[in-house]
Amino acid sequence: MTKPNRYYDNLEQNLMFFKVLRKTNDFIHANPEKHIYQMGIGDVTLPLCKASIEAMHKAVDEQANKETFHGYTLGAGAPFLRNAVASYYKKRNVELSIDEIFITNGAGEDIGALVDIFDIDNKVLIIDPTYPQYADTNIMDGREIIRLCANEENGFLPLPDPNIKADIIYICSPNNPTGAVYNKQQLKQWVDHANKTGAVIIMDSAYEAFIEDPSLPRSIFEIEGAKTCAIEICSLSKTAGFTGMRCGYTVIPNELARDNRSLNRLWKRNRATKLNGVPYIIQRAAEAVFTDDGMCECMKNIGVYKNNARCIMQTLDKLGIWYCGGVNSPYIWMKCPNNMGSWEFFDYLLNEIQVVTIPGVGFGNGGDGYMRLSSFGDTNEIEKACERLYALLKGI
Numbered sequence: 001m002t003k004p005n006r007y008y009d010n011l012e013q014n015l016m017f018f019k020v021l022r023k024t025n026d027f028i029h030a031n032p033e034k035h036i037y038q039m040g041i042g043d044v045t046l047p048l049c050k051a052s053i054e055a056m057h058k059a060v061d062e063q064a065n066k067e068t069f070h071g072y073t074l075g076a077g078a079p080f081l082r083n084a085v086a087s088y089y090k091k092r093n094v095e096l097s098i099d100e101i102f103i104t105n106g107a108g109e110d111i112g113a114l115v116d117i118f119d120i121d122n123k124v125l126i127i128d129p130t131y132p133q134y135a136d137t138n139i140m141d142g143r144e145i146i147r148l149c150a151n152e153e154n155g156f157l158p159l160p161d162p163n164i165k166a167d168i169i170y171i172c173s174p175n176n177p178t179g180a181v182y183n184k185q186q187l188k189q190w191v192d193h194a195n196k197t198g199a200v201i202i203m204d205s206a207y208e209a210f211i212e213d214p215s216l217p218r219s220i221f222e223i224e225g226a227k228t229c230a231i232e233i234c235s236l237s238k239t240a241g242f243t244g245m246r247c248g249y250t251v252i253p254n255e256l257a258r259d260n261r262s263l264n265r266l267w268k269r270n271r272a273t274k275l276n277g278v279p280y281i282i283q284r285a286a287e288a289v290f291t292d293d294g295m296c297e298c299m300k301n302i303g304v305y306k307n308n309a310r311c312i313m314q315t316l317d318k319l320g321i322w323y324c325g326g327v328n329s330p331y332i333w334m335k336c337p338n339n340m341g342s343w344e345f346f347d348y349l350l351n352e353i354q355v356v357t358i359p360g361v362g363f364g365n366g367g368d369g370y371m372r373l374s375s376f377g378d379t380n381e382i383e384k385a386c387e388r389l390y391a392l393l394k395g396i
């Protein structure tokens, strides 16, 4: 008889996002006259930049003619897009050759797939709370997970603990859900730790475009020594509104080797086997993001989300509630008042003011007592949600 993967039994069965959805839908069902205000949504709400739309129209027309038609693109991505990504890194003085860049169907795909090139015996370090996919994807393979506690004392930015031995280290900066961002000195400590111990860092930079402080690193490869210990996963989902388009890129430096084997070569082999390329039309749209016009328009959209974040932060400031994130990140991580647990506070906000948020505990036990507020919603809705939040919590 076929044996299903037994490690799936170790996964948390009740996915937090579904629970939020179920509770919200139950509320709507019971109170159809009430309006729901979204401050939970991690999806973008503004359209693609014009440059991407024009590039897609052009690419569609190309596909209509024998002379300009494109079939398969390389598993690692079309050279035109890999060149555009290399130029984007160059603006931050990071030199990459295009064979170090892999085009993906979004960061989620590579977070899920990259573990293929690592042995099952590797121990995995996850910062808790954090984006759940890092743990889940390793639990599915049966790897041991070690959790490093992020908390208010360490600014939700824990540093390496020499007593914890791990082989694969996940870092997300700017962080989802906490919005906290490692500075160069802190990231250097992780890089030095990984080089010293032989660990590999998987750096999730999906929110790098939200960093406005020029002193903060937008890529781990801005840190000396990172090319011998890090892989970076990026996404156009939040940078350019590509959540429904699906495109991102992963960087695996040629220098990165373990046990005398190049991880770049293993990944190349993996992609050649498992991916027949990202759609040509999408890659052209992605290329357009990296043009001056494309990037300028994307940054305008990010500016709208940042204004939303400012509105949320000002409300929390007025209320005197502790939070982090928001400035260099689309997420604000707030402490629940009166020592409420995350789900208790979620229910309170939904029932009293119909504001939907994301319970911090859904990102790990270390997130209990906190809430993730997102700036990706509609500006009018966020303003109204903030007014309601203030009115409800000012006396608490």
Ligand code: PLP
Residues within 6 Å of the ligand: 042, 105, 106, 107, 108, 109, 131, 172, 175, 176, 204, 206, 234, 235, 236, 237, 243, 247, 248
């Ligand atoms: N990494 C982080 C930290 C995210 O928050 C998300 C999506 O919200 C992803 C990766 C997945 O991004 P993508 O849409 O590129 O798959």
